[in-house]
Amino acid sequence: MTAQHAANTRGVVRTREGVPSLDPAKLVWAFAAVLLVYLIVVPFGYMTYESLTDAHGRATLGNIPKYFGMPFVLEATTNTFLLSGAVTLLSVLLGVPLAFGVSRTDMWGKGLVRSTVLISIITPPFLRAIAYVILAGPNVGYLNQLLRFLLGLSVESGPLDIFSAWGFVVLSIPSGVAFVFLQTASAFENMDPSLEEGARLSGATPRQVAFRITLPMAKHAVLSGALLSFSVSLAMYGIPHILNVNVLTIAIRKSLLMPLDFKAASTLSMVVIAASLLTLWLYRLSVRAAKKFETITGRGFRPSVMRLGLWRHGFTLLGLLYGFFAFVLPYGMLVLVSFMRRIGYGLELDNFTLWNYLYIWTEPLPRTAIVNSFLLATVSATVVVLLGIVVGYLISRTRVRGRAILDYLAILPLGIAGTAFAAGLIIVYLNPPLSALGVYATLWILLIAYVTRFIPFGVRYCQTAFMQVAQELEEAARLGGANWFQTVRHILLPLIKRGALYAWIVVFLSAFPEISASILLRNIGTDVIATAILDMWDGTGGLPAASALSVLVFLVLTLLVLLAHRVTGRSMLERG
């Protein structure tokens, strides 16, 4: 950063005479910074305290052996790490060839793969879980019936059992693949092709080129994709809830339930959080390394598309399988079931009806949930973007002391399981002094949870948007006599409008089907769409009505993505 820049930004916080004063801009920043610290630090601080003290408030490290010695918790911990590891490994094995196929070969069905990646990221994974319970339930799942028929099996049950650890892995893979794909596809596309061409000219076969040149160059991108998919699996809630698989996110909720043990919930949460933060830190390191790699290779080239002849259909087949099992089949199933009267009667003609769509609009539970989700998603997206603009400005445009801390704080929530975070919020807002605010059991506590969880999106996107606007524009305005507010209002804000809008839509997309925090925080009149779907799954209205609500979620999210593409001219696939 240049000295001139430094002098300029210092001018923002000082009056012309150089005497520090109460600049209104400072107040705005101070408020945003305090809010950010409050939202993030308070619940984490409280949970750290709970997990490191005994029942009498004395400091102790005994909680970890105490709770992790319980067989139930021990099993949950082992499951969490083993299963997340399996998801990550398989996601890399599938995601890297898919990314390579789409960005570098002449395979067919690239559109299907891209759409599936998009769908896997924007729609909540528990929708897939509901669909696969119907498809791969061991006794009457349609896939099992088909397999038994095709293979001539005489067994009553299986061969697939979705209610298992493998069910968790298989259902989590589409999300994992999507993250690996996003990271690696952009690496493949930004590669300098001259290295590959050189290898080809020296007589290497295409396979040698791929394994000796292309893949090694993408390894940092692969690593960061793998870390992202690991942290997403760690925090997964909806899938294990529906499949009844014992992982830590589920154990946190259960330890808060019957024994009502805050210390257990806090201790388990801190372990999940520590694991997520470590992953996140490694991710940031690997992204930095990947960036370095990309700059060396330079730009201005277009990597060549490899003509693989018949071999390309190996990629085509992989793409079709991914698209079919992660997108077409589960969502097709949900649509089909949403028109059924009683799922027990299956595909009989008089079993079809529009009643479920009427039901979700006339019954109080789904109707309240739809209204709440729209309200919460809209308000939290707006708050997050406003905070993001101020904090993003603070980080990228000023030299205020401590902004690096803000930068780090603002990314913290990315690594945190929603269940763990919600447990923290409950503890904080049910106990004095903050119990005086009365936010527990209201929409406010959900809003606090959503805003905090999605702050990283707002700050990240707005920060990037600010970085894209050249400093000279502001300087010109200031020289022309405009004050800080005028500069921001007439120069900066119009220029970052698109980035902010994009951030708004991303937050809305994440908040609308939020499940892992909401399931702990909901109360009278504060059900949201995801909890309503789970409630229906638990017996209210039944699976067909739950499917109808799921289809509605799917439609709203897809429409928004199309809108985002239209308005911002940016595909959702570009956010890596």
Add this chain to the structure above:
Amino acid sequence: MSFRCRIARLGFCVALCLSLAAPAVAGELNIYFGTSRDLFDPVIQAFGATRPDIKISSYRAPTEELMATIELEIKAGKPRADVIVITASQLFGLQQQHKALEPYAPKDLDKVKKELRDPELLRTPTGVNLSLIQYNTKRITGADIPKKYADLLNPKFNNQIVMTDPRSSSSAHTHIWFLTKFLADSAGEPPYGWSFYKELRKLNVKYVASHGTVRAMVQTGERPLGIQMLNDAMMSIKKGEPASFVLAQEGSPAEISAASLVKGSRNPNEAKAFLDFLLTEQGQELMVKLGGMVPVRTDTAFKFPDGRGVADVKLVAVDLAYITPAKREEHMQKFHEIMR
């Protein structure tokens, strides 16, 4: 004081007043309940129709989750529920641990069967729910239909049975009491006692969060046999799902469903009106027709789908003391040790 400053102060005061004035508007009623919404929402709506002046809100979660919420709120000194409708054993536990309930004698209490009344008046009985065996009529037919719980242990039912997890469903504790304690004491012979669950484990029994999910699994045929409650089994029949049920020969544990007024309720009069309603003729008919339970009033007509009356069935009253929260933890540990 400048104009702007005044506006700012006015705004602050308005915000403060709004935030303080939010609670305690007359004519409200908050109901917490644990059964499926399908079963209890219509009863609440019928009450709403008789008292349009009351703004009714309700919160439903599987019973054990509901209990956690209630206890959280009691600990914080802020119960939000005015009325809680769950099993009598749970209400019994709430009173034991937290003194959370307020006595009330509803108007028609004298019409209620004597053995169901609570002498302390803390619990208003609303219906009787029975444990039973639900089966899918398309997949379990003829001689395969079990007649007693012991029949479930037949190896041919491998991968066929579903039941609830005592960690999230409180009625699961009723099943546990009946199979491991009552039958072990009265019928004596194994397979009763905890060995019953050990045998079930060998058949890969599946356990889920609530009886609503048991119903869903039985009707799709994914798990064509379920250890179920009467109200959910009746709902299947009402909705025309391919499912029926058997009242087991060993007897049917009868769990009292009850409603209680919460101590410190902000709307005690509305809450009492609701408790009165549940015991009226209309309320009891609804508990039978929509709620799928056996009525508690002596004069409300009731027949099981096969035409039998209550007197023709062997009912066994659940021992409340055996399934209180103090013992629950122990039962759950035992259950999960076996099922792991």
